[in-house]
Structures are given as structure tokens and as C-alpha cells.
Amino acid sequence: MRPSVLARGVTGLYLLAFFGFLFGPLFIMVVTALNSSSFPRISPWDCLTFEWFVKLAGDERLHSGLLNSLAIGIIVVILSVSLGLAGALFLARLGPTSRAVVYTVITAPILIPGVVLGISTLIFWDRAAQLVGLGTGSLFYNGIFLTVLGQASFISSYCMLVLIARLQRFDNGQIEAALDLGATNVQAFRRILLPFLKPAIISAAIIAFLASFENYNTTVFTISHLHTFTTIISQKVRLGIDPSISAVAFIIIVLTLIGAMFYEGAHKRAELKKARELPVGNLLRSLFGRNPAMIMGVMVVVATVAGIWLAMGHSAEQCKADLLEQKLERQRQLEERYRQSQPAGGAGEPGTAPASQGLGAGTFGNVFDPKNLEGQAGVGEQGEGAPGAPAEKPGQSTFGNVFDPKNLEGQAGVDGQEETPPAAEEDQQ
């Protein structure tokens, strides 16, 4: 069977397009973290900057959310792996009929929408608290407690599936032999079954942690007034997008790639060990030996380091000042042209009149209003004073003063979006 050149070409193109779809969005998001423009974008490029990382580092709310997420993640890992293990062992000891029933019940949470799990957990513990007469300050209303239980209900199912896959390959004769030789059940479990299951337990723990960390649908209902990393990120995105979220993505993606590299390295190492083709070299060698994933990962890391090195010799402030100067220059030209095309001294001219009344950052409040979007003028253009728009559209007085030089001097035009009031949240709903 030899596919034709055409078939292979089509396959190659399809794969390219598919993985482009898979990685393109992530790549674009990561790159926007380095652009100084206050709207995350890749083109036009303003200045290379790290200010969004600095902004992240100073974000107290995000830090406390991160701590909550880590705490929840660790408890969920312990709880879910234990429950998943109990489930997997229990299933292995059941007859075929009862096994099918129990299997359906404990895998069902995977298919139940997260929203439903969150709501049912919230309501159940609310009822339970009222039944035993606990107040709203009690454990049953604690966001972390509820979130752990809500998440564990379905993450345990993931763990169970991972564990049962390995358990199916276990030879029960080993346990029987140990018991015949006088081991207790607990000893046999601890000395034989647990070591056999160890790789699966590690995978289950990793999956459980990641699932807990990134969970939103269940958590948003159970966390009550507290926050996790994910709910904070979600709030930020809905309130108005700015590149500090891209910076979060940047960090997570780099961590993920490093994690994937080491995972792949460990796998390779284990494979080599098993095959005994070669004496097992050091970790480094198994990391790089004929491993395309690794080479890709290294390229990403090298590119990042190169980017950072470039940025060290590059002054973002200088670049921004230059850019501002260009915008001001452009603005002056446009104003000049506009003045020439209009009778001199016309009152109520958009662009100059409202700005002279000294409206501050509040004028940007409606930048994210969907009605603006209907107006077909880009968010980015409005917020950042991209050159080109005002002269052609003098009627859009809402944005007119964005282009006012005074605003730009005060940097309000560039940074104004950060102060965007939370009005956008309702609009998103």
C-alpha cells in the first residue's frame, strides 16, 4: 500500500492546518503578552515590554486566588485518588451484573455538566446545614470545603478510570501467594498492589491536580465569596481584556511545555531501560535522544531566552515615548487637515471640544460597551488611539477625545483601559 503523492500532500496539509488551529491561538496569545499595547494584539506591534509580567507580580488578588487553588488542588488530589482507588478495587471484586451498575454510577459524574454538579453540591450542603442547625459561617458554607467536594465528585471518576486500566493487568495470583505465605491483607496491599499501581497513581494525581486547577464550571458555584485562580482570571477576562492575562497564559504555557518535556524524557528513559538496547545514560541523554518533542521544546525555550536577552538591551520606555511622539505628530496632522476642511472655529467639533472640558479616564467607560461594537469601530482603535480613524469619522464623538493630545500626554489614552469600570460585566451576560 503506497499512498499517492496527492493523497500524502493533502494529508500533510490537513495535519498542518489542524495543528495550526491547535497551536495558533496559544502562540498568538503568548506573543501578545510582550506587546506594550494595552489591548492584547499582535499587529500593529507597539513595543516589546515586560510590564504585563510586572503588573501580574503585583496582583495581590491573583496571588491569594492562586493559594486557594493550590490548597484545593492538593486536597482534591488526596481525596480523589483515594476514592478512585477504592472504586477501582471495589469494582474488581464485584460480579458482572453489580459491576455494570456501580460502574455506571461512578462514571456518570464525568458526563454530568459541571454546572449541575456545582449547584447540587451547593444546595445539598445548604440543606444539610439547615438540617443540623449550622449557621452560614460554618464549614458547610465554606467555599473551599464545597469546592473540594464538588470537584472530587467527578475528578474521582477520572482517577478511577486511570487506576482501573492498570489494575486490569494485575495478576491476582501475586496477592494470593502473599496471603498463603502469611501476609495480612493490608500488608499484601501495601507491599504488592500499591507498588504495582504506583505509576497509575502518579498519573491519576497529576490529572486530578490539573483538572482541579483549571476547573471553572463547578467552582464558580461552590466557591461562594472566595476566589480561585481560575475564577479570578475569568473575572478579569470578562471585565475587559488586557495583556496581563496573556502574561498568565505565557507563564502557564511555558510551564506546560517544560512539564511535557520532562514527561516525555521520563517516558523515553523508561522505554530505553525496558528495551535494554542501550545502557541507560544520564537523564539529559534520554531527554534529547531522537526526540522531536524535546527539540521543539528546546527551540521554544531558546526563543524565550533570546527574547528576554533582546529585551534587556531594549528600553520599552524609550520605545513607548517614540510611539507616543509619532501618534501626537499624526494627530497634529489630522487636526490640521480637519481644520482646513471645516470653516474655522466651528463649535461642537468632536475630537477637540469634549476633550477641552477635561474629561478623564471615565470617558473610556463605554469602550467595552457592546453598543460600541455595533458601531463597527474596533475596540483596539478606540482604546489606543490608533492613528487613522478620527478624521474619517468625526461623528463618533464618544471616542473623539481619545485622540486628544492631552490624553496621550497623560498616558490616559494608553492606560485608560485598566480603569474601565466594571460595567462591562453585565454587558457580557
Place this chain on the structure above:
Amino acid sequence: MGIAATVRKFIATNGLGMALFMVLGVSFWVLVLVVLPQITMVDFSFRPKLPPAAIGGPQDVYTTANYEYFVKGNPGNPEGWNRVDVTVFWRTLVAAVFVTVFNFVLCYPVAYYMAKVATGSWARLLALSLVVPYWINEILRAFAFRIIFGDAGLINTVLKTLGVIDVSIDFIRADVALYAGLGYAYILLMIFPLYSAIESLDKNQIEAARDMGSPWWRIHWRIVMPFAKQGIVSGCTMVFMLSAGALAAPQILGGPSSLWFTQIIYQGFFEYFNWNRGAAYAIILLVSCMAIVLGVTKLVGGKAGEIGR
């Protein structure tokens, strides 16, 4: 064999400690984490919204008012039916079906390629490349699509620079961003069931069909797809359930005028503080999704119990 004897035998074969661990663990999980909360939610959805003091009082009676509200809306509603909620519900289901079909069409060739064509470290690299995006937070993945499809996003900027369009295309309002984002989010959950089902197909069957002159599309239609039916059912079920129950992507990528049903549930909880109605809506979503999944599974002759395996 009586229950007492079964229990005794279970303890004898596993030891008391292990038996307790298994039974307590599974009961806690099944009862406290899954079944009792669901039952409480069902119970709660059939009760009126009451202040805490009145709960358990004479007003606390079973009622179908929350479900009636979904169909009819407020009593004085001139339209006679709850236009907003029913429309959103219907659109959510249709859109979820659309996302599922889109995902299947997108992923089937890749799954087949990975299972039957790619080999060795190349296949591993492909598998790893699929998993890596899935590790990135759901919110951030949606955010990435916001950057691409936004009014001043990448696509609009590129098209404008090329002179194809003068004014931005509103992808958010047209829900293009939402569908793309949802499809993207669940690629992995579609590919892996497909992959593992196709992988177990004997390659000789494909070659035999080819030798006898079957064109490639008929090989897929008559051999690969029927063989991988269970994997297709699993993948489609997961993607359908997750897209219908998605909350983050619609909140971030949904247009200002279009809602997802989960957003209505969310509003019921956090804007109207009507937990009872929120619970009723959650049950409507759960039951109708389950019904659709079971119905379609039966229609194509798959086994519902095998989903997720």
C-alpha cells in the same frame, strides 16, 4: 447466598481494613458526593423560593412552578410562553449538536491518521501535541479566541491591512468565535475515543477492501466507522455534554445578544438569587442532554453503558 454471608465473605477475602476502605470510600463518593446532592437538587427544584425562616413551614410544599416558569414565564406574560429561556435553551442544544458534528468532522481524519498511518516517535509527538493545549486553562483558551476574533483582533486587522474589508466583521456577535472556541476546547475529548477505537481495527480489513477496489471513502463509511462506532459515540457524547454545559466559553466569547443556557442558570443563581428555579433549570438541562445522548446512542446502535470507557 444471603447478604450477611456475602458481607462476611467479602471481609474474609479482603481483610477488615481493606473491606472498610473500599466500602466506605465508594459509599461516601456515591452517596455523599453524587447521589444525595442530585436528589436534594431535584427535591429543591420542586419547592418555591422561600426565606430561610419559612423553610419547612406551611408554605414549603411541592410545586411545579419552577418548571412552569421555564415554559410559560411570569403569570402576566402576554406572550403566553417564556420566549427568552425557551429560545436560549433550544439554541444551546442546536449549537451543541453543531459543535459536536464540527468536531467530529475535524478530528476523524487526524484520529485515523494517528491510529493507522503515523508510527513511532512521530505518533507520540502528535499525541503529546494534542494533550499540551488541553492543559492550558479553559478560560485562557477562550481568551485566545477573543484576541483572534475581536473587533480589533488578528483576523480583522489582517483583513483590513490586505484591503479585503473596510469595517470590522463582528465575529463575536455572529457567534463564530464561540463555536470555534467551543470546538477547540474539546478536540482532545473527541480524538482520543476515536483514536483508541480505530487503533484496534485490523489493518488487513482495510487492505482487503482496497484490494477489492473499494474507494477510500467507502472504506471509511463501511469498515472503519462501523468498527469504531463505540468510540464515535463516546467522543460525540462527551463533546456534546460538555459544550451544552459549558459556561466559561459562552461568558467570554458569547455575543452581547446571545446567551447560553448555562448563563441563564448562572443568572438565576447569582443575579436573581432564585436557587430553586436555578436548580429546576439545571435539571432541565441535565435531563434533556441525557435524553438526547441516550436517544442518539440507541438510534445508531451503540451501548450507553460503554460511554466514557
